[in-house]
Amino acid sequence: MPRRSAGSQMPRRQQVLDILRSEIVTGRYEPGERLIEAAISKELGTSRGPVREALRQLEHEGLVVSVPYRGAVVLDVSDEEVQEVLIPIRLTLESYSFTKAMELMTDDDFGELAKQLWLMEEGARRGDLQQVVEADLRFHEIVIAASRRPHTMQVWRSIWPRIRNYFVRYGRLRPLESNVVEHRELLEALASRDPEQMLEVLERHIAVPVPTSAGSVAGEAR
Amino acid sequence: MPRRSAGSQMPRRQQVLDILRSEIVTGRYEPGERLIEAAISKELGTSRGPVREALRQLEHEGLVVSVPYRGAVVLDVSDEEVQEVLIPIRLTLESYSFTKAMELMTDDDFGELAKQLWLMEEGARRGDLQQVVEADLRFHEIVIAASRRPHTMQVWRSIWPRIRNYFVRYGRLRPLESNVVEHRELLEALASRDPEQMLEVLERHIAVPVPTSAGSVAGEAR
DNA sequence: TATCGTCCGATTGTCAACAATAACCCCGAG
C-alpha cells in the first residue's frame, strides 16, 4: 500500500507541494522569483486553497519566504548557512535518531533501507544525481522515522529540502559511487547494533560534504 | 511601530496562532487533546481558514501533530528530545547567529535588547516566569534576526516554541535572577565585539538548563 | 457469539466569491 507518490490518493496540497518543491530544486523557479497563488492554481487546475497551504509549507522548509499581503518569493540557498548551520544540526539530529532507531528497527525497516540503497546504486550507475540524492535523503528519513521521535522528525522535515537543494548543486563534486558505499556501510553498521561503530560511520558520512574549504567552488556567487 | 501584539493590524491567522500557542503552553489544551477547526473558529469568532493555517503553523512548530482527514492533536513535550536535540541545535544555531550579528547590530538593535532585559528584570522581580521566558526568547530572536540569515531564522522559528514550553515547565528549578544576570553578560559581551568572549558566555548560558542529570526531576514521566 | 459489511455522523479537504491591502502609475506642484 503506497503512501507516497500515490497519484490522487493524497490531499491536493501534498501534490501541489511536491510539484512546487521539485520545480524549485530543478531551477524552473529561480531565486528571487515571485510565486503567485492565482497563477499556480490556474496552472495546476486547482483552487487557491491547496496552493496557499503548499506555499506556507515551502516557507517552513526554508525554500521560500513570504510576507503578509506580498506573497512568497523563492529563497536562494546559502552555502555558508547550509555548511555552518544546517549540516551541523543534521549531525546532532541524526546522531540521536540513529542511536534510538537502532533498537527499534524492524526487518521491514531494513528492507526499506535496502530498497533505497538499490535505487541509489541504480541512479549512480546511470549518473542520475537527482535519483541518488532522492534515495540518499529517503534512506536517512526512514531511520529517523523509525526512531519514533516526533520532535526530531519535525526538525528533519524543516531542513531536508534545503540540504537536498545543496546536494543537487554540489553533488557533482564527489563521485556518486562513494555515496553508495557510505550508505552500505551505514546499513551494515545499523544492522550490527553497535552504537560505537555506527556513530563513527555516521559522523564520517555527514561531515564529509564541505567542498569550499579550498575555495574551489565559487561560480554562482551572488 | 509595533509589529507584534498589534491588536488587529496583523492577519487573523497570526492572532489565532498566538492565542492557540499561548493556550497550549498554559495547559488549557492538554497533550493528546484534539483541536477541532470548527469549534475553535466558532470560539474565536472567525472562519475556519485562518484557524486551519494556524494549526498548520503549530504543526511546524512541533506543538501539534496532524494527520490527513483526522485533524490535529496536541503533542507533549519530550524532555529527552529537548535536551538531546533541540538544545544542542540551538547552540550551533546561535553560535553562528551571534557571531554574524555582532558585526551587524545597530544601536537600535541594542536598544531592543536592553528593553527585553528590562522586561526580564521586571518579570523576575515579580516572580512572573511567563514574562521572563518571553523576554528571554525574544532577546535571542532579536540577535538572530539581526544576523540577517534567513535560513537560520527559519530554524529558530521551528524550535523556539518547544524550548519555551520546556522552560516554562522546568524554569522554576533555577532562580529567575540568574537568568537576568546571564543575559546582561550576554548583552555586554555582544557590545564588546569580542567573538571569543561572547561565544564563551553564550555557550555557558545555553548549556546550563539540564536539570535531570542527577535524576532530581522525574515527576511527570509518562 | 464473533465477524463482517454497511450506514451515519463528525470532521477535514476543497472551492469560488468577496474583502482588505499594498505596490504601482500618473499627474500636478514646487
Next chain:
DNA sequence: CTCGGGGTTATTGTTGACAATCGGACGATA
C-alpha cells in the same frame, strides 16, 4: 526635474458552502 498625493490594479486574506473521508455504531450472518 524632483517629490508628493490619489486613484488603480494586482495580489493576498477571509468567508461560507459543498465534497470527501474517516471511525464507529448497528445489524445481518454464520
